[in-house]
Amino acid sequence: MTYLESQSITNFAGLFAQLMKVLLLTLAIVGLAVLLLGVKVFFVKGGRFPNTHIHDNAEMRKRGITCARDKEFYK
Numbered sequence: 001m002t003y004l005e006s007q008s009i010t011n012f013a014g015l016f017a018q019l020m021k022v023l024l025l026t027l028a029i030v031g032l033a034v035l036l037l038g039v040k041v042f043f044v045k046g047g048r049f050p051n052t053h054i055h056d057n058a059e060m061r062k063r064g065i066t067c068a069r070d071k072e073f074y075k
Contacts, residue, residue, distance in 0.1 A: 040047040054060050054067040 035042070038049075041049060054065065060066075
């Protein structure tokens with residue numbers, strides 16, 4: 001093995017190690033974000049994400065505001 005070949009293998013190993021660090025850090029950040037966004041869902045008994053659709057909002061119905069999708073599908 002020549003000196004140049006050994007240097008390229010060393011550089012590749014260093015780049016691969018750096019890539020793995022970045023990948024693991026990214027996965028940790030995304031995992032933490034999912035966990036924090038779902039605290040109520042994961043840790044509260046009967047917890048669920050709030051439904052924010054227009055047809056489920058009583059105040060919107062009272063004002064006569066409806067969803068365009070509901071108007072198209074339920075004519």
